Amino acid sequence: MTSLPGSAMIAADISENAYRNAEKFLSGLDPDWARHIAHIGPCRHASKPAREPYEALVRAIAYQQLHARAGDAILARMLALFGDTAFPTARQLLDTPADILRGCGFSASKIATIHGIAQAALDGTVPLRAEALAISDHALIERLTSLRGVGRWTVEMLLIYTLERSDILPADDFGVREGYRRLKNLEQTPTKKQIGDIGLAWSPYRTVAAWYLWRLPKNPAANGTV
Incomplete structure (x- = not known):
């Protein structure tokens, strides 16, 4: 989880149990998240912790x-x-x-x-x-x-x-912002600030939220969201 600037922190828990907790948390946000997560299935985020x-x-x-x-x-x-x-x-x-x-x-x-x-x-x-x-x-x-x-x-x-941090939301990432647009069937892609504000509700699992948003199909109907 994110800590205050300059404070010590421990590497995030990215165990299978943590992924399941994240999926339950995000699925409970609203029906759109629940449908998308059910469609994609378990989070299979693959980190590279051996790298410096x-x-x-x-x-x-x-x-x-x-x-x-x-x-x-x-x-x-x-x-x-x-x-x-x-x-x-x-x-x-x-x-x-x-x-x-x-x-x-x-x-x-x-x-x-x-x-x-x-x-x-x-x-x-x-x-x-x-x-x-x-x-x-x-x-x-x-x-x-x-x-x-x-x-x-x-x-x-x-x-x-x-570093396997569990609460990172790359708001600059177009794939994340466009994924949210598709998830919610919006006409316009949210701005960096908008997705940052919206994403506060996804904490402390914003890394997993980003993983799922990267997997929104271009055609929302393929995900059963329209």
Whole structure:
């Protein structure tokens, strides 16, 4: 759950039991949520807790504004530069010339961001996972969005998938906002502020709520909501 800025916190409970509690809570909000959750079935959110925050941020930048296949290809070419290494260290990545990374498919802007993340990992601005687990959502967002090219959405994905936080609502995410529009059969997609305000009612399970909103079909009739 989200804690106050600067306070210590424990990694969120994302056990199967916690998912079931979240499903019951969200289903009890209104008939639209109940129908959608019944249609999709149990939450199968898949986190990546073994990754360090540095790696998670670099991977997120690789996929920014790209289709998954394009991101996969770029990342694969980058990883191939380092042989059998599962993922390059911050020093290895920082020492990789920009023209080599450009050959992998990274733009100049992304190269600058990736090098900045690597440097920030070396100087401690990007914390190790063990340290990050004790830092609040708010504090991590403020700390990491100070890096060039790292926005709030990128840090929220880190919080959701790497640090397994259970109460994160990525209000900037179009898929979340559009999913809610489809859930409620609205004419217009809610704004970031609107979905943030609406989503307060989904706490302390906003991560699971986002997971379900990402799974709204384009045709509401396919979900039995109209």
